Amino acid sequence: MKTQTRVGAGLLMGMILGVMLSISFGVVADRQESSQAVPLEDLRAFTDVYMRIKRNYVDEVEDSDLLENAIRGMLSGLDPHSTFLNSDEFSELQIGTQGEFGGLGLEVGMEDGFVKVISPIDDTPASRAGMRAGDLIIRLDDTPVKGMTLNEAVSKMRGPKGSDITLTVVREGREAPFEVEITRDTVRVQSVRSEMLEPGFGYLRVTTFQSRTAQMLVEEARALQKESGGLKGLVLDLRNNPGGILNGAVGVSDAFLNDGLIVYTEGRVKDSEFRYTASPGDVLNGAPLVVLVNAGSASASEIVAGALQDHERAIIMGSSTFGKGSVQTILPLDKGEALKLTTARYYTPAGRSIQADGIEPDIKLEQITLAESGEPGIRPITEAQLSRHLAGENEKADDEEGEETLESLAQRDYQLYEALNMLKGLDLLQARR
Known part of the structure; x- marks a missing residue:
């Protein structure tokens, strides 16, 4: 089980500490009418349980707390992604798409009752502290994570800028859990960075997908072309990119495609179905493109990699991606609250489901250091x-x-x-x- 989000009611692909959530804005109708009858007998049973708790629980319980917990239970019982957002959580979710937020800089989910790191965000307290994709967080300071909801864990990891938190981490390849102390800070995400690897060969790093990511990517690509007098090839680095705004992923894909389908969604409700297509114009004018991915590449990153792979526009290198391909819809409620409900799945242009499968690279290549490969003779000296x-x-x-x-x-x-x-x-x- 893994956790991550469409707001306003839009598409959302991930929960980032701080809070930064991967959001794409759109509309899905909240249908007022239902063809199904209200299950009166079940509601009577619910009322009976509610009253017994009110009368017999060891401490007095507020009605609002009981009802919120009941709503959370209904949603969390569906899948790891559906949840209830109170007014504070909903407000933070909306703020989180603007590229600046407070926290650690982690994209996280729940797995087997623990907090799993999907990806640390570049140049944030978490990445500087050495957190890695795949790490399991089992304690927050002195509090065990087991038994917490994702929202509770995220809330505990938040705090004032400059304050410290100690994470107890389990990492594959290490025999025992270890502690990582991180100082909270304001996280400012620069979603696109570029450099010239060699004359004619450029590099673009996309750390997350925000509202201006596609525009910034095109600007950086053109700057590289101007610097080199025309690019012979480009590396697009999506490693440890946890996702972001769907329109950002569509725009980045479109920058390298001249036409054709980019991504589509399918769900039980017709209003949750969307199709996004490319418009004419390839920013590289057909020059070779290599896309780097790994297990920390999720959601929007997988949409880009899948589209470019299906159109045979790029060679995908690295390791298998995370596999987050479901669509969550944010349905606003009264009092500034909202439901986050899974409503559809993403599919690549060739009809491949991203959910749980991820994107398999064309060329599998694990990250190593020369020291790990360094028997004499592997890299002969000339x-x-x-x-x-x-x-x-x-x-x-x-x-x-x-x-x-x-x-x-x-x-x-x-x-x-x-x-x-x-x-x-x-x-x-x-x-x-």
Whole structure:
């Protein structure tokens, strides 16, 4: 079981500590009429239980608390994603899409009663503290997580800027739980970053999908093209991107596609069904594209990867994605409260369901360091790599510097290093056609 959200009533794909939730704004009708009769006998049983609690519980219980708990129980019993949002939670959810919020900078869900890290957000307290996708949080300070709801755990992880919290973490590959102390801070998310890996080969990192992400991505891509006099290829990095606004994912996909379906949804209610298509114009003009993904790539990230993969526009590299492909609809209630209800599933252009399956990369490539792969002979040293080697006739003065840059990249980010190599190969193939 894994947890994550459509607001206003829109599409929402994730719960981020602080609160940052992946939201896409749209409308799904809250039908006032139902063809099903009200189950009177069941409601009588509910009333009977309600009155027995009121009369016999050890402490006096407020009516409002009993009713809120009953509503939460109805929704949490459906699936891990459906829930009740009180006025504070609903307000924080709406604020969380604007790219700045207080907290740790974690996208989290519930699994087997514990808080599971879906992804830490780049350059946040959680990522700087070394939290990783897949970590299980079993204690918050001295309080066990077992028995908490996701909202309760998220609420406890929030706090004033500058305050500390200690997370007890279970991580695959480590024998015993360990503690991570994190200082809460205001989280400001820069959703798009760029750099030039080598002349002609660019890099775009999308950390989350916000309302302006697609526009920022196009601007950064054009800046890279101007810097290099035209791009020969681009790496789009969606690793540890927990999702975000659906329209942001559609816009990023559209930036690299000329036409065709991007994503569609299907549900029991017709108003929950949507189809999104690409418009003419590829920001790379057909240049090779490699997309990096991993287990922390969820929701909106999977929509982008799935669309580009189905259209054969990009090669997907890395590891299998998270597999969050269900649609939650936010249905506002009185008093500023709301229901978050699962209403549909996402599908890629080829009709593949993302839910629970995720996106399988075209080329599986785990993140390693050279130290982990470093038996002698795996990366043979050549004459050109020897210190003070005799220069070859065709060797330029800056070649050695380029080799050092590539070596540094391989040490820092092996998957990105291999993605760059893939781009060079694709560019070579295109040039020979």
